Amino acid sequence: TQLLEQSPQFLSIQEGENLTVYCNSSSVFSSLQWYRQEPGEGPVLLVTVVTGGEVKKLKRLTFQFGDARKDSSLHITAAQPGDTGLYLCAGEVYGGSQGNLIFGKGTKLSVKP
Amino acid sequence: DTGVSQDPRHKITKRGQNVTFRCDPISEHNRLYWYRQTLGQGPEFLTYFQNEAQLEKSRLLSDRFSAERPKGSFSTLEIQRTEQGDSAMYLCASSRDRTEAFFGQGTRLTVV
Numbered sequence: 001t002q003l004l005e006q007s008p009q010f011l012s013i014q015e016g017e018n019l020t021v022y023c024n025s026s027s028v029f030s031s032l033q034w035y036r037q038e039p040g041e042g043p044v045l046l047v048t049v050v051t052g053g054e055v056k057k058l059k060r061l062t063f064q065f066g067d068a069r070k071d072s073s074l075h076i077t078a079a080q081p082g083d084t085g086l087y088l089c090a091g092e093v094y095g096g097s098q099g100n101l102i103f104g105k106g107t108k109l110s111v112k113p
Numbered sequence: 114d115t116g117v118s119q120d121p122r123h124k125i126t127k128r129g130q131n132v133t134f135r136c137d138p139i140s141e142h143n144r145l146y147w148y149r150q151t152l153g154q155g156p157e158f159l160t161y162f163q164n165e166a167q168l169e170k171s172r173l174l175s176d177r178f179s180a181e182r183p184k185g186s187f188s189t190l191e192i193q194r195t196e197q198g199d200s201a202m203y204l205c206a207s208s209r210d211r212t213e214a215f216f217g218q219g220t221r222l223t224v225v
């Protein structure tokens with residue numbers, strides 16, 4: 001079973017559209033991180049959320065951590081082709097191993113011009 | 114320091130051969146992690162070090178895999194008697210204590 005479920009798995013949209021991707025779990029997380037990964041490269045950290053209900057904005061990207069710290073969402077406004085990539089959420093389970101960052105399978109986003 | 118550095122970026126090896134990968138973390142980071150990522154999956158945890166101590170190993174890390182971080186700086190991951198199922202991207206990350214982890218560009222291993 002996947003501890004972190006990401007949805008949708010694939011998303012193909014036109015430039016200028018808005019989108020939301022989700023990261024859900026039945027477990028509570030001490031913190032949750034969002035990464036973006038391009039083919040053949042390592043994940044690049046976008047943001048870390050640590051407080052239930054927290055909202056963070058990074059230009060056109062808005063990240064939200066659920067009140068119960070079990071889920072998170074990433075909303076992109078007016079998507080651009082440069083946003084294309086694999087979006088991964090990763091979390092440290094509350095009370096779990098201190099070194100084990102659990103990853104979801106990712107959402108593969110394609111933004112067409 | 115420009116970030117986490119991994120070497121080589123790509124490695125093609127024949128089944129049964131041994132391979133070794135190197136990771137140089139961000140200099141002030143005391144934690145170093147190894148992950149494996151196969152196509153269509155997120156990274157899967159293999160092991161992590163705090164300074165030179167290896168504190169946790171995943172079940173994925175069979176006895177053919179060994180990781181070291183002898184001086185608490187760079188780390189090596191060795192795979193002995195490689196199998197085709199070992200083909201994957203091997204990712205290294207580092208962090209200062211339990212803060213955000215930053216990843217290297219990975220080593221793509223292909224076992225033929």
